Amino acid sequence: MNDLIKKKVLARNWTFSEISNLRDTISILCNDIFLELTLTERFQIVRDIKVNENFIGHTFEDVMRDAIQLQLSADIAEVVTNMLSKATVNFGGNNNEISERSLGGKPHKERTTDAPKSRLSEE
8 A cells, every 4th residue: 555655646746835735635645546446455444443433323335435534544644754754845946857958959059969079178
């Protein structure tokens, strides 16, 4: 389950606002993952949860969904918190952006791509 959660987190570019509101982020991830799980996977998540008085008077479907989402939320919170503790923040944009010229644009006017290197750059 941890690998699936990490994959979901890394598959998306998060804004600082989204990450700083961890409760909503966990809820979004929980709903996405819940919808992707098979019935067997859902059962594996809740098979060790003890039945308590909170489940009395509710349908089996509601109890299963709530129990799965409760456990998933706890798992997601743990993984995301662990990932955030190792994360770095870069203010001012993405330094890994590729310049427009390197994407097949026109060559620079002062120096073409096949121009010889200057003596100063070799030293």
